[in-house]
Amino acid sequence: MEIVRREKAGSPESLRIRRQRAQELLRGPELEGAALEKYVTERVMTTTLDRALNWARANSMFPATFGLACCAIEMMAIVASRVDSARIGSEAFRATPRQADLMIISGRVSIKMAPIVRRVYDQMLEPKWAIAMGACSSSMGVFNNYAIVPADKFMPVDVHVPGCPPRPEALMHGIFKLRKKIMEDPDEGWRRRYEAIGTEEIVRRDDIDPLADSEVGTGDGRDQAVNVFKPGDTAGA
Amino acid sequence: MPDATGLELLAADLREQVPDAVLDTEHFRGKAALHVAPASIGAVLEFLRGRGFTFLASVHGLDYYPEEPRFGVQYELLDMSALDRITVKLRVPLDDPHVPSVTPDWPTADHQEREIYDMFGVIFDGHPDLRRILMPDDYEGHPQRRDFPVGGEPVLFTYNEAQGTQYTD
Numbered sequence: 249m250e251i252v253r254r255e256k257a258g259s260p261e262s263l264r265i266r267r268q269r270a271q272e273l274l275r276g277p278e279l280e281g282a283a284l285e286k287y288v289t290e291r292v293m294t295t296t297l298d299r300a301l302n303w304a305r306a307n308s309m310f311p312a313t314f315g316l317a318c319c320a321i322e323m324m325a326i327v328a329s330r331v332d333s334a335r336i337g338s339e340a341f342r343a344t345p346r347q348a349d350l351m352i353i354s355g356r357v358s359i360k361m362a363p364i365v366r367r368v369y370d371q372m373l374e375p376k377w378a379i380a381m382g383a384c385s386s387s388m389g390v391f392n393n394y395a396i397v398p399a400d401k402f403m404p405v406d407v408h409v410p411g412c413p414p415r416p417e418a419l420m421h422g423i424f425k426l427r428k429k430i431m432e433d434p435d436e437g438w439r440r441r442y443e444a445i446g447t448e449e450i451v452r453r454d455d456i457d458p459l460a461d462s463e464v465g466t467g468d469g470r471d472q473a474v475n476v477f478k479p480g481d482t483a484g485a
Numbered sequence: 486m487p488d489a490t491g492l493e494l495l496a497a498d499l500r501e502q503v504p505d506a507v508l509d510t511e512h513f514r515g516k517a518a519l520h521v522a523p524a525s526i527g528a529v530l531e532f533l534r535g536r537g538f539t540f541l542a543s544v545h546g547l548d549y550y551p552e553e554p555r556f557g558v559q560y561e562l563l564d565m566s567a568l569d570r571i572t573v574k575l576r577v578p579l580d581d582p583h584v585p586s587v588t589p590d591w592p593t594a595d596h597q598e599r600e601i602y603d604m605f606g607v608i609f610d611g612h613p614d615l616r617r618i619l620m621p622d623d624y625e626g627h628p629q630r631r632d633f634p635v636g637g638e639p640v641l642f643t644y645n646e647a648q649g650t651q652y653t654d
Contacts, residue, residue: 359621359624360619360620360621392635393628394628394633394635395619395620
């Protein structure tokens with residue numbers, strides 16, 4: 249086999265020609281009037297920043313690595329090849345709530361576990377969503393007794409997936425529903441539904457650096473707000 | 486299991502060693518049980534340990550509602566060399582649910598007595614750390630009592646709702 253060594257474009261002339269060609273390729277053809285109009289409508293999409301953000305959020309939900317019961321086994325199956333949640337970008341289960349924005353409550357929550365689940369949820373960064381998976385975390389199912397508490401009692405839930413446990417396909421359906429909701433109805437966020445606007449967690453400076461002066465905590469009182477609900481809201485749990 | 490005769494012999498010895506301890510003996514379906522007075526439970530278990538029952542397999546609580554005395558505590562003992570088992574039963578009333586703790590002598594009873602306290606409200610005097618073990622510390626009531634409401638969420642299906650069914654009032 250013969251090796252052909254082509255001469256590289258060494259002369260300044262050919263470089264100029266190539267650069268012009270590349271610029272034309274980027275700029276597109278020189279069009280005017282109706283042809284330009286047609287070109288723009290075909291190739292350029294305009295949108296609002298909100299819509300673009302929602303599109304990006306809906307297609308990169310990171311669930312928290314968080315399993316509670318038998319539902320967690322089905323939850324693990326959604327990242328496997330059969331239902332493959334990677335196709336909507338939610339296959340990356342994050343091992344810390346700080347990197348996650350979707351909590352799948354996969355199983356029954358006992359009264360003793362509820363504050364811990366709530367704490368993990370509070371540690372997730374906004375915007376965040378929650379799916380109550382299975383009968384236990386929605387209506388308590390067969391464990392409808394003194395020990396178990398439904399997820400709605402102590403935290404906001406966006407989508408309920410019924411089943412005992414739901415098949416991976418059902419959970420995937422729930423994730424698709426949530427994705428649709430994020431893309432189309434971002435105002436349906438839980439703060440609006442629970443009338444909790446303005447209760448975002450605000451980290452005080454001495455939480456970040458315990459050695460710093462604690463004189464910053466003299467604001468309008470909002471810097472004291474760490475919890476999202478009033479304490480009485482979880483009393484029935 | 487000690488057979489019926491063996492159980493009676495054991496009870497006779499126990500009556501000599503610990504007076505007023507044995508209230509009754511029971512041999513039912515091959516299982517021997519001693520009914521004892523609550524105050525003497527420590528001495529009874531100590532006597533049985535001397536007879537080879539060196540392993541306290543389980544301590545559990547019962548609620549005989551509406552009978553009185555209402556609560557029961559049962560101690561399952563195992564003789565590992567003779568492969569023998571015996572149950573020691575005692576009953577305490579609702580208004581005075583006090584049982585001497587056997588945790589100082591049988592460390593395995595620690596968590597099980599805490600669980601009986603948590604679920605039934607039987608108080609074990611002398612327990613080193615009698616707290617709730619399963620339910621949260623601020624929980625009110627003892628959920629395994631038979632007069633405790635089942636609780637949970639009312640589940641009303643559309644069909645029941647139309648009929649006006651109320652499950653939890």
